[in-house]
Amino acid sequence: MAQRFDYIVVGAGSxxxxxxxxxxEDPSVQVLLLEAGPPDRSIWIHLPIGYGKTMWSKRYNWCLHTDPDPNMNGRRIYWPRGKTLGGSSAINGLIYIRGQRQDYDHWAELGNSGWSYEDVLPYFIKSESNERGASRFHGGSGPLKVSDIPHKDELIEAFLDGAQEIGVPRTADFNGQEQEGAGYxxxxxxxxxxxxxxxxxLRPARKRANLTVHTNAQxxxxxxxxxxxxxxxxxxxxQANRAELNANGEVLLSAGAIYSPQLLQLSGIGSAELLQRLGVPVVVDLPGVGENLQDHLQIRLGFECTKPITTNDALNTLWGKMRMGMQWLMLRQGPLAVGINQGGCFMRALPGEAATPDIQFHVATLSADMAGGKVHPYSGFTFSVCQLRPESRGYVRIKSADPLVTPEIQPNYLDTDLDRRTTIAAVKAARQIAQSSAMRPYVKREVKPGPDAETDEDLLAFSRDTGATIFHPSGTCRMGPEGDPMAVLDAHMRVRGVQGLRVIDASSMPTLVSGNTNGPIVMMAEKVVDLIREERQG
Structure with missing residues (x-):
């Protein structure tokens, strides 16, 4: 006999x-949580710097690749996605960013009632336990811990001073009144x-008798x-298993921007033309399933540092590694405790066109050929820049009715003129900061793209040759109003044309938020729980 539940949640991620x-929390309901990966027991998950290890772990990471992208010289780009309890929040770069007020107001303007900034701010506050305490914009007692980086870093300080030189003011809070600025x-x-x-x-909830968690359950x-x-x-x-719903129960897909649309398509919900071609019986013709894929494309500029003060220097010597280990063991501080990207900025690369910041920097006090890769043998640091609101749209489409076959992933990066111009301007802005009087004493040489890359065409070619995901795929089951033929969900994240089925994850976003996505996804889930409760009571 199959077990029966009131809610079946697919995917134990953000x-x-x-x-x-x-x-x-309601003891009268039975909840099943399914996670395709194993429990989150690795020390590398819990050490902040450990995502350099989990970035490549096939045990905790789906280790996906896109299909060849014609806009990126036919490259297949590596897309890590979390496959463990916590999902991508267990292997990400830990940065807590909410995006801009205008992102959510735009969602509401698109016809998604209840998703304006003022509507969602209470759920950001509810979810957050900020070490600075409660305030107009922050929560002090929520489940999600948010902490400051405890010590200033010489390189980050130079970057912040350099950003000020080109007109980007310092900020102490990217998630406050305004996002624009440079800071930790x-x-x-x-x-x-x-x-x-x-x-x-999840950890505090595991003791509840009405919550069942199955890992290694795809x-x-x-x-x-x-x-x-x-x-x-x-x-x-x-082994094949089946979980069934009680009357009026719901299936909640939270498998992410790749696997939520795949599951819908495998279940006969999606483009009728695609499903018929693959022999999947069509239940609901929803052409928007898997479309509208958006992601932040990061361009990494690498520099050799004049001083042995980088994380490269610590990682490249036995003494340096021992020192980092002792800092963490004795004080819970140092590079092991703060991850890789400590500082950054949000600014306008195209100020004549963007009313709010259109690019983001992630500044790492180390350098490698790619995120999570082996560090270079020299003192190095990295400026990663990305366009915040790309116009380019890709798709996720099943290639087979076999659920174990990875779907086609086509990001279509740099597909529009605005995206190309913004990316070029972002690289130029990074160079401006590197050439500022504050940064010059630290820059021995620009390793990538290097001095031979001079023209806009050179910088675009560099971006096509080396650009990679910054791990924020979104939009593939987007919510939208009744009259939108490509909307998959309504504003309560219910799948159109199907009862008892919702999608709550990054795929639900109509447009990508201006920043890192983990915090916004937590907010979305908090809000949908309230919507579910209201519907159940009403």
Whole structure:
């Protein structure tokens, strides 16, 4: 006999852990949480700097690649995605950014009632426990721990001074009244350890008798009775399983921007033309499923430093590694406790066109050929720049009715003129800061793109040759108003044309937020739980 539940949550990531925790607060309901990956037991998950290891771990990471992107010289780009309790919040760079007020006001303007900035701010506050305490913009008692970087860094200070020289003011809070500025990031850490959603939300909830958590359990499809979701099929440790819903129960997909649309398509919900071509019976013709894929494309500029003060220097010697280890063991401080990107800025690369910041910097006190790669043998640091609101749109489409076949992932980076111009301007802005009087004493040479890259055409070619994801794929099951033929969800994140089925994760975003996505996804899950409760009571 299949087990029966009131809520089946598919995916224990940034949204799924929140949903499972909050819904199971009601002892009268039964909640099942399915996670395709294993438990989050690795020390490399919990050490903030450990994502250099989990970035490549096939145990904790889906280790996806895009299909060849014609705009990126046919390159297949590596897309790490979390596959453990906490999902990508267990392997990400820990940066806590909400995006801009205008992002959410735009969602509301698109016809998504209840998603304006003033509507969502209470849920950001509810979710957050900021070490600075409660305020107009911040929470002091929520599950998700948000911490300051405890010590100033010489290189980061030089970067912040250099940003000021080109007109970007210092800010102490990217998530306050205004995002624009340069400063230190706050991180989802607590006492030198990562605070994933599994740590923040799921761990305290595991003791509840009404919450069942199955790891190594990959969903293979939603079970439908006509147009109602009635359960989920899944493989657990390679064995077929089935979980069914009680009357009026719901399936909540939180499998992320790749796997949520895949699960819908495998279940007969998606473009009829695509499904018929692959022999999948069509239940609901929703052409927007898998479309509207958006991501932040990061361009990494690498520099050799004049001083041995970088994390490269610590990682390249036995003494340096021992010193880092002792700092963490004795004080819960140092590079192991703060990850890789400590500071950054939000600014306008095209000030004549952008009313708010259109690019973001991540500044790392180390350098490598790619994010999470082996550090260079010299003293090095990195400026990563990305366009915040790309116009380019890609897609995710199943290639087979077999749920174990990875879908086609086509980001279509740099597909529009604005995206190309903004990216070129972002690289130029990074060079301006590197050439400022504050930064010059630290720059021995620009390693990448290097002095031979001079023209706009050179910088665009460099971006096509080396650009990579900054890990924020979104939009593939977007919410939108009734009259929008490409909208997959309504404003309560219910799948159109299907009862008892929602999607709550980055795929639900109509447009990508201006910054890192973990915090916004936590907010979205908090808000949807309230919507579910209101509907259940009403």
């Amino acid at each position: 949204a799924g852990c929140v949903l499972a925790s909050r819904l199971s 990031y706050q991180l989802t850490t607590f006492k030198g350890l990562r605070c994933s959603t599994a740590t923040a939300y 969903a293979t499809g939603v079970i439908l009775d006509g147009n109602r979701a009635v359960g989920v099929n899944y493989l657990r440790n390679g």
